[in-house]
Amino acid sequence: MDISYILNELGEERDDYFRAIAPPIMQTSNFAFSKVDDLRKAFEDEYSTWLYSRGLNPTVDILRKKLAALDGAEDCLVFNSGAAAIFAAVLANVKSGDHIVSVKNPYAWAQKMFDVILPRFNVNVTYVDGTITDNFSKAIQSNTTIIYLESPNSWFYELQDLAAVAILAKQHNIITICDNSYCSPIFQQPILMGVDLVLQSATKYIGGHSDTIAGVLSGSNTMIKKIFESEYMNIGSGIQPFNAWLLIRGLRTLPARLERITRTTAEVISFLKNHPRVEQVIFPLDPSFPQYELAKQQMTGACGLVTFIIKTNSSKTIETFCESLKHILMAVSWGGYESLILPKCAGMRPETFNANDPGHRSLRLYAGLEEPAYLTADLSLAFNAIQHLP
Numbered sequence: 372m373d374i375s376y377i378l379n380e381l382g383e384e385r386d387d388y389f390r391a392i393a394p395p396i397m398q399t400s401n402f403a404f405s406k407v408d409d410l411r412k413a414f415e416d417e418y419s420t421w422l423y424s425r426g427l428n429p430t431v432d433i434l435r436k437k438l439a440a441l442d443g444a445e446d447c448l449v450f451n452s453g454a455a456a457i458f459a460a461v462l463a464n465v466k467s468g469d470h471i472v473s474v475k476n477p478y479a480w481a482q483k484m485f486d487v488i489l490p491r492f493n494v495n496v497t498y499v500d501g502t503i504t505d506n507f508s509k510a511i512q513s514n515t516t517i518i519y520l521e522s523p524n525s526w527f528y529e530l531q532d533l534a535a536v537a538i539l540a541k542q543h544n545i546i547t548i549c550d551n552s553y554c555s556p557i558f559q560q561p562i563l564m565g566v567d568l569v570l571q572s573a574t575k576y577i578g579g580h581s582d583t584i585a586g587v588l589s590g591s592n593t594m595i596k597k598i599f600e601s602e603y604m605n606i607g608s609g610i611q612p613f614n615a616w617l618l619i620r621g622l623r624t625l626p627a628r629l630e631r632i633t634r635t636t637a638e639v640i641s642f643l644k645n646h647p648r649v650e651q652v653i654f655p656l657d658p659s660f661p662q663y664e665l666a667k668q669q670m671t672g673a674c675g676l677v678t679f680i681i682k683t684n685s686s687k688t689i690e691t692f693c694e695s696l697k698h699i700l701m702a703v704s705w706g707g708y709e710s711l712i713l714p715k716c717a718g719m720r721p722e723t724f725n726a727n728d729p730g731h732r733s734l735r736l737y738a739g740l741e742e743p744a745y746l747t748a749d750l751s752l753a754f755n756a757i758q759h760l761p
């Protein structure tokens with residue numbers, strides 16, 4: 372399907388709302404019926420009609436059609452957060468006694484679900500280094516029902532060979548779930564590589580303006596309908612119509628934003644690589660990246676997020692660097708219009724900082740929509756501030 376058609380037209384029945392260009396926000400909790408038989412049918416199959424907005428809603432449905440098409444999927448559900456999409460996807464595919472194989476260091480709240488919540492229900496997880504496909508096959512047990520993937524990871528960008536893992540999983544009747552937040556469907560479509568369920572935090576590139584939290588889960592009609600009828604309706608964490616409308620608006624400019632950010636990121640990377648205080652720059656589509664070949668094979672782009680390692684023996688130097696930036700904001704998340712910095716050392720107690728571990732000296736930079744020179748000047752300023760620090 373043509374991407375311009377998906378973003379500008381798909382799902383938009385303008386004759387139904389006065390030919391308005393922008394779709395209406397159907398801010399309603401419930402829908403009225405004139406025939407008892409129609410109401411009965413709605414009770415029997417809530418996935419077929421508008422009954423109550425915890426289920427389906429017309430504004431959300433416009434968004435769902437576009438997001439499913441972007442993922443190359445038959446269907447999708449949109450949640451009130453990426454974390455809710457993860458929770459529903461996993462919960463729908465395990466029962467007590469089951470086992471999950473997950474890539475190591477998944478998104479923090481996926482990890483929390485695996486480590487804290489699921490063990491209470493006798494579901495256990497084995498973490499593997501996903502850069503080697505064979506590690507997945509070694510970790511599979513007779514009770515494994517899910518292989519959980521995140522490619523690339525959003526700190527050090529380790530990839531998994533998605534097509535190979537999907538084939539392996541199918542041989543064992545295991546469901547594959549992949550967190551695709553880093554690439555967004557513009558740069559990677561795991562469904563087309565055989566992955567069963569794909570999720571992303573729509574808070575990032577889809578929303579694109581740092582004003583909405585949301586998550587998308589895509590897959591086959593059968594799997595998505597099953598999740599709708601149980602986890603989605605039961606957890607009650609579907610997206611609200613106004614937030615869905617914001618995401619539709621974000622989608623209009625998604626390819627243009629990513630194009631711009633891709634160019635800016637390249638300039639920022641070249642600046643960082645040439646700076647004497649930078650030990651290493653980590654970016655999946657950089658020729659120096661260990662899995663560069665795989666990245667080129669399964670991703671058509673990689674933008675915005677780049678990690679660099681500063682030469683220093685003190686976390687204080689990293690703190691000074693971050694606090695000296697005038698325009699790049701220190702914050703979590705990414706995918707919005709504004710550039711961000713996140714130092715790894717903020718996630719650890721100062722006394723546990725180990726300068727011999729390059730990971731501890733890493734900073735994640737997100738390049739937003741500013742002029743590239745504006746960003747490199749800001750970085751220069753911060754590097755100058757640590758010039759004489761150890």
Ligand SMILES: *Cc1c(COP(=O)(O)O)cnc(C)c1O
Nearest residue numbers: 452453454478525552572574585
């Ligand atoms: C942000 C993020 C999530 C969670 O999404 P929320 O919208 O914040 O709930 C999941 N995975 C990755 C890789 C993320 O970056």
